[in-house]
Amino acid sequence: MTEVVIQSDADAAATAATLLADRITRDPELVLGLATGSSPLHLYRALAERVTRDGIPMDRLRAFALDEYAGLDPEHPQSYLSTIRREAVEPLGLDPERVHVPDGSLERLPTAGERYEEAIALAGGVDVQILGIGTDGHIGFNEPGSSLASRTRIKTLTAQTRRDNARFFDSPEQVPTHCVTQGIGTILAAGHLLLFASGAHKADAVARAVEGPVSAGCPASAIQLHPRVTVFVDEAAASRL
Ligand code: GLP
Numbered sequence: 001m002t003e004v005v006i007q008s009d010a011d012a013a014a015t016a017a018t019l020l021a022d023r024i025t026r027d028p029e030l031v032l033g034l035a036t037g038s039s040p041l042h043l044y045r046a047l048a049e050r051v052t053r054d055g056i057p058m059d060r061l062r063a064f065a066l067d068e069y070a071g072l073d074p075e076h077p078q079s080y081l082s083t084i085r086r087e088a089v090e091p092l093g094l095d096p097e098r099v100h101v102p103d104g105s106l107e108r109l110p111t112a113g114e115r116y117e118e119a120i121a122l123a124g125g126v127d128v129q130i131l132g133i134g135t136d137g138h139i140g141f142n143e144p145g146s147s148l149a150s151r152t153r154i155k156t157l158t159a160q161t162r163r164d165n166a167r168f169f170d171s172p173e174q175v176p177t178h179c180v181t182q183g184i185g186t187i188l189a190a191g192h193l194l195l196f197a198s199g200a201h202k203a204d205a206v207a208r209a210v211e212g213p214v215s216a217g218c219p220a221s222a223i224q225l226h227p228r229v230t231v232f233v234d235e236a237a238a239s240r241l
Contacts, residue, residue, distance in 0.1 A: 001228065002226075003229065003231070006233055010046075012042070012233075013042035013043045016043050016046070016194055016196075018050070020032075020043075021050045023127070024058070024061060028057045030061055030127045031063070031064065031123050031125065031126050031128075032064075033066065033182075034063050034065045034084055034099075034130060035066050035129075036065065036084060036132075037132040039198065044091055051092060058094055059095050060095075061094055062100075063098065064100045064101075064116075064120055066140035066141075067102060067141045067181035070106065070179050071106045074104070078169060079104070080101055080102075080104075081101045084101055102116045102181070102182075103116070103180065109180070112180045113152040113154065116180070117151050117152050120186065125191070127192065129192070130196070131196070133197050134164065135201055137209060138220070139187060140181040140182045141157065142155070142182075142187075143155060144158070147183070148184050148225070149185040150185050152180065152186055156178055157179055162175040188225060188226050192230070194229075195209075195229065195231045197233050198237050199236050199237055202233075202236075203237050203240040205220060209224075210223075210224070211241060
């Protein structure tokens with residue numbers, strides 16, 4: 001079932017931070033699915049405040065990121081490993097050893113998906129998965145046309161996504177062309193999905209995800225197949241619902 005919560009970014013972050021803080025307090029070994037992008041940033045900040053204020057134990061939490069660029073130096077500031085460290089691991093006080101990001105190194109690419117699926121399975125699966133949504137309806141880096149049953153694997157980025165993400169690089173050509181991403185099937189196996197979107201540019205993708213037909217044409221529409229989804233949207237992103 002999909003629950004849609006229409007709130008400002010700050011209020012949505014506070015609501016979701018309370019939900020996560022309660023879950024983590026009850027289960028300090030929770031497995032959290034992390035997302036990159038601007039959408040979850042408010043949540044990471046709100047949760048970090050709760051962690052400091054309420055002394056929530058974060059060091060036993062395990063976490064898995066959704067995706068990583070292929071062929072980008074992991075120490076590059078825009079690699080998702082660097083991004084997740086900077087935006088989530090450090091502010092939340094997570095143990096870096098317990099935080100996993102897909103391996104985007106070219107030499108090990110052929111086995112990256114399989115190894116990541118094994119690591120998730122070994123952790124017992126993801127309990128709560130944080131998600132953003134691309135303007136073309138992608139989740140993780142599952143671009144339109146991705147199989148709804150897909151698992152972690154190598155994908156080609158669309159021109160639209162490379163344009164959207166060019167703002168993080170010095171020039172558009174520097175945006176990698178490929179990535180390793182959890183599949184839609186991988187994401188759907190998480191216990192609870194929390195999807196965040198804000199701004200009018202996300203309105204169309206949100207409407208297709210929540211109310212459109214379930215179709216590989218809009219990968220995020222697969223959330224309709226999941227029994228427990230909370231979609232946090234601001235007024236602008238909810239405007240086409
Ligand atoms: C990237 C990430 C996605 C994210 C999307 C939206 O492509 N791979 O996981 O959801 O961007 O980003 P933003 O939240 O910045 O709009």
